[in-house]
Structures are given as C-alpha cells and as structure tokens.
Amino acid sequence: MGQAGTLDAVLRRDRRATVLTLVTVVVLAWGYLLLGAGMDMGSAMAGMTMPVAWSPGHAALMVVMWVLMMLAMMLPSAAPMILLHGTVSRRRDPERGGRRALLFAVAYAAVWGGFAIVATAAQWALEQAGVLTPAMSVRTATAASLLFIAAGIYQFTPLKRACLRHCRSPLEFLAAHWRGGASGAFAMGVRHGAYCLGCCWAMMLLLFVGGVMNLAWIAGLALLVLAEKLMPAGQVVSWVLGAGLIGWGVVGLVAVAV
Template structure:
C-alpha cells in the first residue's frame, strides 16, 4: 500500500514537472517567434514599398530583389510565414496542446513532450502548405498589378470587398463548423479519431494525425481573418496583432460562435469604410 502511494506521488511529481516544462517551452517559443516576426517586419519596412496606381503601396515581400532567385525568395517567405503563424496561433493553440497532453497521459504513455511536439509539427505543416500557395498567388498577382495599371488602381476597392466578404464569412455555418472543431477537446468528434484508445495503438501516428486535422480545421476557420491580413499587409504588425486577438478570442471565449459573429460585425463595418475611402 505504501509502495503504491509512493509510486503515485512520484508519478504526480513527474507530471507536474513535465507540465511546467511544457508551459515554459511554449512561452519561450512564443516570445522567440514574436521577436523574430517583429524583426522581420522592421526589416521589410526598412526596405520600403513600391508606390502603385490607385494610391497604395506594394510590399517587397512579393518581389525578387537584385541578386535573388525565385526559389530563394519563396524559401525566405516560407520561413517568415511559418514563424509568423507560430507566433499568431500559439496563444490559442497552447490550451489545445495542454488538453492533448492530458488525454494522452491517461493512457500511461511516456514522452509526452515529443508526442505534443509532433502535434505542433503536423499543425504547422498545414500552415506551411498554405504559405507556399499564398506566396505563389501573391507573387503572381504582384506581377499582374505591375503590368496592368487598371488592375492596380482597382486594388483598394477589391481590398475593401475582401474585408467585407471576410466579415460576412464569420456568420456562415461553414465558419461555425470549423470553429467548433478547433475548440473541441481531443477525442470529441469533428472527424478527429483522437481518443485515448487510438493513442494506445500508435502514439506517433495519433499525434501527427491529430495535428494535421486540427491544422486543417484551423486554416478553414481562419480563412477570412487571414485574407484580411493579406490584403491589408502581410507584415503589418498592427494587422497581425488584431488578427491574433480575434483568433484567440474566437477559440477561448465561452461562446465561440457569438464571438465570431461579433468580430464579423466589426469587420463588415471596416470593409464598408475601406470601400467608401477607396
């Protein structure tokens, strides 16, 4: 009886230490990614922007500088994108990872840190794939806008329309579904077979699949908000902070759907103002 109590006490102590290590590592990762993102943004700002017809400026993130190759530009953008996504998503992702650790811990598995890291890798992989598509589309549009002045002049109105559409998206059932899946705890549906029983079978496969699925739901849920970031300025720190706050509130508020709709109403108002100013 005494040995059993001692074993349980030791296990609780190890769990506490592991939990503190997780929180500390997550906080350091967030601070590091935030610092790198701020430095990258300052570097891009120092490079300036290209004035375009219609009274707006184009970010140099979509352009190839002297001596650069397109693969090099794409790799630089992808690195910046992944770091930026880590900084923006960690505030809302950390609670989910914490619950994942708890769910897997009930199966008696060890190496929870590595399994949790694998979830994060799968999650960021989805965002990296989106980053590749984003760069390809952004670079193609930038090239067209430089060649077609009429298209460039229409950009301010189009940007306002994108913001307006993103606000309307906040009220859709599609948004509500993916947001609900982002808020679900491990093992509670939304197409994620991430229950404790599955974790007993293959912990690595379970963690990677959970991270990929969570990432897909997150990308879909954040589609409108990320579209706003892209049209306002992908390296604009104020826009990043606003989008990060909106995503975090949606995920962590007691009623995510109500929060999403309130955010949508604000976005629609901003979209109307942008169209009027354009």
C-alpha cells in the same frame, strides 16, 4: 510518493516544459518578425515603388516569414489543445506520451506550414499582377473592402461555425478523434490543424489589407483569433466580428463610390 503521485509530478513537469516550449517558439517567432524577417522593411515602408525580384532565395525567405508569422499568431490559441493532448497522452502512456504530444504539436504546425507555402504563392501571384504594394498590402481601397466583406461573410458560414466549435472544445475534439500511437498523435495534430485552418483562413487574407509585415495589424488579427477561440462567448465574438468586417467593407465601398 506513490505511483499516482509520481505520475502527477511527471505531468506537472511535462506541462511546464510544454508551456515553456510554446512560449519560446512564439517569442522567437515574434522576435524574428520584429527584426524585419530578413527584409529591408524600412525601404518598403518609405515608399519604394519597385517590387523585389523573386529568386529561389527570396521565395524561401517569404516562406520562412509566413511560417513564423502563422506560428506567432496561431500557437497561443492552440495551446489549450496541445496541453490537454499532452496530459492525456502521458496518462495513457507515461513512457511515450511526451513524444506523442510533441508529434501532435509538430503536425499542427505542419498544417500551417502548408498554408504558409500557399500564402507565399498567392503573394507572388498578386505581386506579379501588380496588385500588391512593396509593403505587401493591396493597392486599392476597393480590393481591401472586398476582402473585408468576404472575410466577414465567412464568419457566418456553417463551415466556420463547425471548425470554430472543434477549436473551442479540446475535450470534445479528443473524445471524438482520439487515436493511439505515434501515427495517431500525428494524425490528430493534422486534423486539429485542419479545423484551425478552416476556422481562420479568411482572417489571414486580411493580412493583405493591412500589410503582410504590419506588426500592429498582425497582432490585432492574432488577438481577434484568440478572442473567438478562448473567450466564453467566442461564437458571439465571431458573429460580431463578422458583422463588423462586413460593415467596414461596405463603408469602404461607399467611400470609393462617392
């Protein structure tokens, strides 16, 4: 086998290993959520009225829950970018390319880890204000409707459109932002994570509508994110989704008014 054949074999092996790693992380994250993320969700769903007291331990548990929830929702749609970065890194530097691809993925996850900390702080503030139910959803139909409308409007903004374009075009992203070395791989992962966050943060707010631990709601939002990033007509999907969210919110406000 020649040098080119050896490199191709290494690339195939690395690609399989990367796919297996991503699948394992996503499955473990979903498994953790399915098991209740360390909380007594049965009591919450049964109508418990007293909020859980926030201690350092509870706050840490909430951060872990949010981190794993973000990984479960976002890694599937980021997989094409992570795999392409790994392939290009290996071709440029067969010896260290695999480690740099790992740094890219870790940096991407770190961005969503930062979002998880902010989301935990928002959850705490909303709970202290009496806005959230024990199931971690907003208490009033008006608040839910306004969140739908806000998320829908964001789908039509230039920022959303620009971020979605970068998320949907791995080759374009790598061509425009490639940086060599370990620090370059990490910086690229952060940049891609930032584009992904810019694309999806408003959708993540809808977790406070269906309930932060409502697994069907989480899965539905994850599928919508996956559709607008990976489907051929993803931009159209994004606009249709935006129109649907605005319409849903308006209907909700009308229902409250009457």
